[in-house]
Amino acid sequence: MRKTMKQIHLLCNAHLDPVWLWQRKEGVAETLSTFRVAAAFCEKYDGFIFNHNEALLYEWVEKYDPKLFKRIQKLVEENKWHIMGGWYLQPDCLMPSGESIVRQIEIGKQFFKEKFNITPKTAMNVDSFGHSRGLVQILKKTGYDSYFFMRPTEMEYGDFLWEGYDGSRIVAHKVFRGYNSLKGNTEKKLEEYIREYPDREQSLVLWGIGNHGGGASKVDLEQVNSFIANHDEYHIIHSTPEDYFKELDRSKLEVRKQSLVHCMVGCYTSMVRVKQLHRQLENKLYLTEKMLSHAALHRKMEYPMDDLKKIQKSLLFSEFHDILPGTMVQSSEKEELMRLSQALTSLDELCTEVFFLLASGQKTGKSGEIPILVYNPYPYTIDTEIVTEFQLEDQGWDETKTTIGRVYDCNGTMLPSQNEKPECSINLDWRKKIVFRGVLQPSCMNRFDCKLELVEKTNKKSSYIQGDFFIIKNKGMEVWINIHTGYIDKYNVNGMDYLKENSCRLEVFDDNEDPWGMTVNRFDKKMGEFTLLSMEDANSFRGYQGNTESNINVIEDGEVRVILQGVFHYENSYAVIEYCIPKMDSYIDVTITTLINGVNKMVKCNLNSFFENPTFLGETMYGYEELHQNGEEVNFQKWCSLEMGNKVLAVFNEGIYGGCADSGNILLSLLRTPAYSAHPIEKRKIVPTDRYLPHIDMGERQFKIRIQAGEIKDKCSTLAQRWNEKPYVLSHFPSCEGVLPKKLVEIENEIIVLSAFKQTKEDTYLMRLINETDKSCVTKINLDYFNIETKLVFQPFEVRTFVIHGTSMVESDMLGHKI
Structure with missing residues (x-):
């Protein structure tokens, strides 16, 4: 090949949505069909390379057609089938938290390393509806150096350096005319490309039937071969993303410092129940991991790695780019609501189990008192409202009397509290809901006691009406709600008005x-x-x-x-x-x-x-x-x-x-x-x-x-x-057995967010901390179980990950690998 010859990298793929206009079971069926066809093409045609991503689809093949899976493993060894991307699936890239995206990469890379001994260097999400700038730091710190995508569609085709909030950079590529080609139209797509971009030295063109699987067809492969034969002025090769980026001259690429948006903006709101359950599952998973890590350190509880991985996969599946954005059919929505609810139920069972383990060492409750235990997952002290319900020892049938609760902290100080209507509607003095204001110590179980008193029932409520408004004031805030409109007309904090009428x-x-x-x-x-x-x-x-x-x-x-x-x-x-x-x-x-x-x-x-x-x-x-x-x-x-x-x-x-x-x-x-x-x-x-x-x-x-x-x-x-991620609250009469747990982690600077604390293998833990501000900051951190006390410096928007074992805390990439 002459050095001046222009090069076109052809990337054959088969975009395959696990769900969309179909349910999951049809996605499985099409995966098996597409992968069988692709394997046959790789085996038959020398020089042809098939590229595919998404560990989920390979899991399905391994489960439902093990012989086909072994054929694919062999083809990967022979460089005829290329493992592309390396993620669990192609998620929405705007709504999941940064922590969730790390898990997409972690689970995907673990699978491909274990099954194929492959670690992709180029990430891809060709069908996602926009891409957060926060991806750049994640990609950089999970072993990627490049990224390609399709949307927003109005962006110009080509390459650029994408810079994250923290200043890290990767090279990114906007693909030409989408990720696929209609059957029999591949040659047309290639002709359009060289007509529009005749001067590019290095080019990448994706082809293959997609959306419901497909990949290469005989007619398209014949067209590709014809195109290669008719254009000897180009060096045209069946290729991979990594090979394209390896050849790319990055020295003159422009730098872009923004999220790649906006595109299909209705997706931010469609199917709110899926979005809300997804957020609940994110919150509860990361809360439960912290509590389980705490229990494993304190009581040597066996960390339920397999259970958590299964739940985590449910979370990752819900982030697929036609699920979380709300563009799938109704039958798939129903399936996803059930899947998310099942995962939340499983987490609730784990939370309940670990809660009782972390209640060790608590004194027993006294007669006429209800113990209330609150686990604070945050690594700093918080002053907050706490809400819980409990059952009285006996039913009160006297309509003139009611039982009220007064809450005391561990020092015997009475706290502001009030009784409210419980979730049920049984008109007896029996089920109770108590709301109180309390201070929670960091990363540990906090104890309060509710003392019960039988009093005369009253329906007295304070009158907040002044003229045309309900006016509620405290030392630092004033709120006006209009009695005619029902909306907020004033919200004042520390003497400054923030909201005006009809808010x-x-x-x-x-x-x-x-x-x-x-x-x-x-x-x-x-x-x-x-x-x-x-x-x-x-x-x-x-x-x-x-x-x-x-x-x-x-x-x-x-x-x-x-x-x-x-x-x-x-x-x-x-x-x-x-x-x-x-x-x-x-x-x-x-x-x-x-x-x-x-x-x-x-x-x-x-x-x-x-x-x-x-x-x-x-x-x-x-x-x-x-x-x-x-x-x-x-x-x-x-x-x-x-x-x-x-x-x-x-x-x-x-x-x-x-x-x-x-x-x-x-x-x-x-x-x-x-x-x-x-x-x-x-x-x-x-x-x-x-x-x-x-x-x-x-x-x-x-x-x-x-x-x-x-x-x-x-x-x-x-x-x-x-x-x-609200504290975990339960009224519970502890046994007084065991010893009180130490605090899991304490962080001095509340700006720093504890994104994750989880066990990665026996006696080894991963901790992720984030500075989500545009300022540098310093914080002290204490880890009592490891006898570690240290000071950390964070640059603006920096995410730092540490592996902790024994008395050692070593910084790692986001996947727990040594830097």
Whole structure:
């Protein structure tokens, strides 16, 4: 080959979605079919190379067709079949946490190393709907040097250096005209490529039938060979991603410092139940790992590695780029909701088991007292509201009396507490719900005691109404809720107003049947808003027409908090909003329950701030970034915020991933009601209109957010984690046996987030710490079980991973390998 000859690397692949327009079982069947065809091609045609990724699909082949799996192993050894990418599957690359993406890589790489002795160096996600800039540091610290992708589609084809938040870089490639080619059209794609890019020295072109498997076909391979024969001015080879990047001259590539967005913006909101359960599973898995590690160190409990791996695979499966974005068919949605629920149930069983182990050494409860144990998963002290329920020893049938609980800490100090209605509705003095404010020591079990007292029953509630408002004040906060609209008209923290009238307003926007949002970049055609029902209509909605309760009213009140509730409607849809306002803190917790009966709508929650020309920020993988403020739909993870100087208005969520900002307002995208898997094609109708079709997220859905303001710029990630991974609480009468556990880990600087603490093998643990701010910082860290006390320095947005064994703490890459 002459040195000046241009080179084209042909990458044959078969994009195969495990679920999408089909259920998992069909994905398995198509995997077996596609891999059989691909293996036969590799065996028959010399020089041909088939590339495929996703450990999940190889697992299916190993399980359901072991002979085929052995053929593939042989082909990999002969360099005829190339293991591409190395991840568990191709996930959504915007909504999963950074920790989840590390697990995608970890599980995938472990499988390919064990089964094929292969460690890919090029990562790929060709069908994901955008890519977080936080991926760069993850890729760099998991052994990758390059990455290729397809979306956003409007990006120009080619190569560039992609720089992460922490300054790390990898080379990235935007593929030409997609990852596949229609049957019989490969030569056409290649001709189009050389016509559009005649001067490129190094080129990469993907081909092969895809979406529902396929790969190479005889007609396409013949076309490829014909194209090679007719273009001797090019050196054209069947190739691999690694070979392409090895040949690429990187010296003149431009540097890009942004996430690769926005694309198919409806995916940030479609199928909210899947998104919420996914977030719950993320939260609970990482909480449970910390508790299990603690128990293994304290009681030498056997760490359930296999159980956790199975649960982790359920999490990773839910992150697939047609599952988490909400673009699959309804039958697959139902399957996924069951799979996620099953994984959460398994984690709950593990949590319960380990909770009792960590309760060792606790004194027994006294007569007339209820012990309350709280495990704090955070490596620092927190002052927080704690909620639990318990059963009284006997039923109280006297309607004039009720049992109240007063909570005391381990020093005998009485804490602010209140009784509230329990989850059940049995009208006896029997089941109790107690809410109290307590201080939790870091990374350990905390003990409180609830002393019971029988008192005369009263229905006395404080009156917060002043004129047209409910006004709730404490030392640092003031909240006004309008009795006519039911929305927040004022939110003031430490003398500064953050929200103005009609905040938390539920607005309805025009949408269409497309769950991707392929043809839009915003949802701004407002159709109306939810308004407060009249007293009569609200009581009718509740089912008690004779009641005289006002619509917006106080339903709980005490020393710790006050909760107000209102009922709203828009056309044939309803919403119930609860505002939970603490007596000793500066946030507002909002629970929104919607009952939607309208198709092709988008519902947003509008927060009207007093900020003028603020910065709009949102959390991403292992970092945060500035977002557009022009009404375009954007993506964020556990929090978004408006920032002006050192003042911040932040919103923490439990599974909301999309929204927009404009003119100082944040609009959180709660739900959409498009059709299932309705794909726009040219100017054709999206769906048939001669019949009823099910639409996504009709019926009852619930959303929880926390609004918090103040000088909290560098604390948003820590506060968001606390809102999501809540301490584990249970009323329990311990046995007094054993000794009290030590603290698992203590970190001095609360800016540092403990992302993971887990056992990797017997007596060896992995700890991951993140600085999700744009500032360098220092912290002390104590690990009592290992007799380690040290000081760590973090650069802006730096993620540091350590392997701990004995009295040794050694820094590693994100997979636990020595640096």
